[in-house]
Amino acid sequence: MANMIKFTKMQGAGNDFMVIDGVTQSISLSADTIKKLANRQFGIGFDQLLLVESSAVADFKYRIFNADGSEVSQCGNGARCFVRFVVDQGLTQQREISVETASGIITPKLEDHGLVTVNMGAPRFKPDAIPFVAASAATHYALEVNDQAFNIAAVSMGNPHAVLTVDDVETAPVLPLGSAIEHHPRFPERVNVGFMQVMDEHHIKLRVFERGSGETLACGTGACAAAVTGIQSGRLSSPVKVSARGGELSIAWQGADTPVMMTGPAVTVFTGEIDLDAI
Numbered sequence: 319m320a321n322m323i324k325f326t327k328m329q330g331a332g333n334d335f336m337v338i339d340g341v342t343q344s345i346s347l348s349a350d351t352i353k354k355l356a357n358r359q360f361g362i363g364f365d366q367l368l369l370v371e372s373s374a375v376a377d378f379k380y381r382i383f384n385a386d387g388s389e390v391s392q393c394g395n396g397a398r399c400f401v402r403f404v405v406d407q408g409l410t411q412q413r414e415i416s417v418e419t420a421s422g423i424i425t426p427k428l429e430d431h432g433l434v435t436v437n438m439g440a441p442r443f444k445p446d447a448i449p450f451v452a453a454s455a456a457t458h459y460a461l462e463v464n465d466q467a468f469n470i471a472a473v474s475m476g477n478p479h480a481v482l483t484v485d486d487v488e489t490a491p492v493l494p495l496g497s498a499i500e501h502h503p504r505f506p507e508r509v510n511v512g513f514m515q516v517m518d519e520h521h522i523k524l525r526v527f528e529r530g531s532g533e534t535l536a537c538g539t540g541a542c543a544a545a546v547t548g549i550q551s552g553r554l555s556s557p558v559k560v561s562a563r564g565g566e567l568s569i570a571w572q573g574a575d576t577p578v579m580m581t582g583p584a585v586t587v588f589t590g591e592i593d594l595d596a597i
């Protein structure tokens with residue numbers, strides 16, 4: 319017997335998602351099934367799968383799975399697509415919703431101009447958020463990779479990020495170095511790796527090698543992480559325009575424990591149905 323589920327394919331600045339309504343459908347997905355669905359040749363293809371569920375503490379619960387099947391705690395571009403999805407599906411009448419994630423509650427808001435702004439919460443530079451940081455109290459660290467030392471900034475946006483500053487994002491070794499840092503023993507939970515080129519104090523170019531998904535066309539939490547580490551070290555000033563390969567995001571942060579505000583697009587690409595027993 320077929321095991322059909324309905325889904326929506328969405329993208330935010332080119333970071334693409336399979337979004338599933340788990341409020342009106344009963345959904346149970348193994349890591350292996352998610353990997354198969356993520357496959358761009360044999361499945362649907364996406365960077366992350368987003369599962370919408372009911373919540374006891376917020377308007378909705380938001381579960382996030384990387385293309386390798388691992389469940390993670392935060393996704394910025396996904397949060398923008400999430401609010402567009404629940405509004406378009408008629409699951410809410412509100413344009414600003416509270417969403418329970420594995421790392422706390424975030425509040426995405428669909429703006430009148432069509433973009434979405436998300437209150438992503440405050441960044442965390444503390445050791446409990448980034449196990450690697452336990453070694454030091456500084457924001458920037460020397461990380462040795464294949465006998466070479468790299469200066470990295472580490473921050474949690476609800477998920478772990480390492481940010482390197484490079485002269486030119488186009489020629490930066492994003493794939494080999496990103497993969498080596500993602501799996502570096504100093505990051506026991508693996509890490510998302512951002513490569514940032516500072517254009518001026520309000521503008522950066524960014525490529526991100528994402529934990530569990532590889533390089534994506536944009537990473538929302540990666541954009542927040544790069545902007546806040548740049549602001550924290552005095553090289554950037556809020557707001558920061560982040561140019562990724564798939565589009566642009568705007569990040570505002572007033573420092574310390576204030577929340578990071580992220581604004582950017584959220585677009586529906588198509589809707590479909592798939593038989594989970596047939597993939």
Ligand SMILES: N[C@@H](CCC[C@H](N)C(=O)O)C(=O)O
Pocket residue numbers: 333365366384390391392393394395396477478510528529530531534536537538539540
């Ligand atoms: N694409 C995302 C981040 C998704 C999760 C990340 N790969 C992780 O493992 O933490 C974003 O837009 O933030």
